[in-house]
Amino acid sequence: MRTFRKPSKDNLRLTAGKERKNMENKILVETSARHIHLTQEAVEALFGAGHTLTKKKDLSQPGQFACEEKVTVVNKCVDKRTGAEVEKTLTMSVLGPVRPETQVEVSFTDARTLGVSAPVRESGDVAGTPGAKLVGPAGEYVIDHGIIVAKRHIHLTPENAADLGVENGQIVKVLVDTGAGRKTVFDDVVIRVKSSFAPAMHIDTDECNASAAFGVVYGEIIK
Numbered sequence: 001m002r003t004f005r006k007p008s009k010d011n012l013r014l015t016a017g018k019e020r021k022n023m024e025n026k027i028l029v030e031t032s033a034r035h036i037h038l039t040q041e042a043v044e045a046l047f048g049a050g051h052t053l054t055k056k057k058d059l060s061q062p063g064q065f066a067c068e069e070k071v072t073v074v075n076k077c078v079d080k081r082t083g084a085e086v087e088k089t090l091t092m093s094v095l096g097p098v099r100p101e102t103q104v105e106v107s108f109t110d111a112r113t114l115g116v117s118a119p120v121r122e123s124g125d126v127a128g129t130p131g132a133k134l135v136g137p138a139g140e141y142v143i144d145h146g147i148i149v150a151k152r153h154i155h156l157t158p159e160n161a162a163d164l165g166v167e168n169g170q171i172v173k174v175l176v177d178t179g180a181g182r183k184t185v186f187d188d189v190v191i192r193v194k195s196s197f198a199p200a201m202h203i204d205t206d207e208c209n210a211s212a213a214f215g216v217v218y219g220e221i222i223k
């Protein structure tokens, strides 16, 4: 009988490290779990008047942080089998700082759980997307749009972009091979350049699972 052993994180790291040495256009690949960005108005509706977000930990992008606060996203929809109206919910962390517009970022698996058809969009491009009711400990807040599946992207500074020979808005492919038998080339990866960025590629949890991109992983940009 054959036994199947789960590759340990250390094994995956070692493989990624080995590959990295030979990689020319390497980029750190980070996975974003579902999360929500809120306006200050939404923060106060959900957590109380005058409430400000509580930082839990810094994220790789300078100034961005995960918060202690969590929000439950509620979608009312009709159960296809019974025809009854049901409420589907997903709880997620808030990412700070507050933004000019509330935005919910989910994977396609999350969208299915919520019963919404969220489109693939770049962050900030939320016009015409599904909305939901948000529930926090102090109240509710309804958004009529804002749920997206984030388009896979790479954050770069202008210096990083020059080194890699790419420019803002360019679409590239990225090879991810962690040695777990899930070698994957991601196409449709958009380059985003800003001096305040730190170099990293962001994928969602579906994409992470598809490519076994667990732990510290580097991809290779293919133009």
Ligand SMILES: [Zn+2]
Pocket: 153, 155, 202
């Ligand atoms: Zn990002």
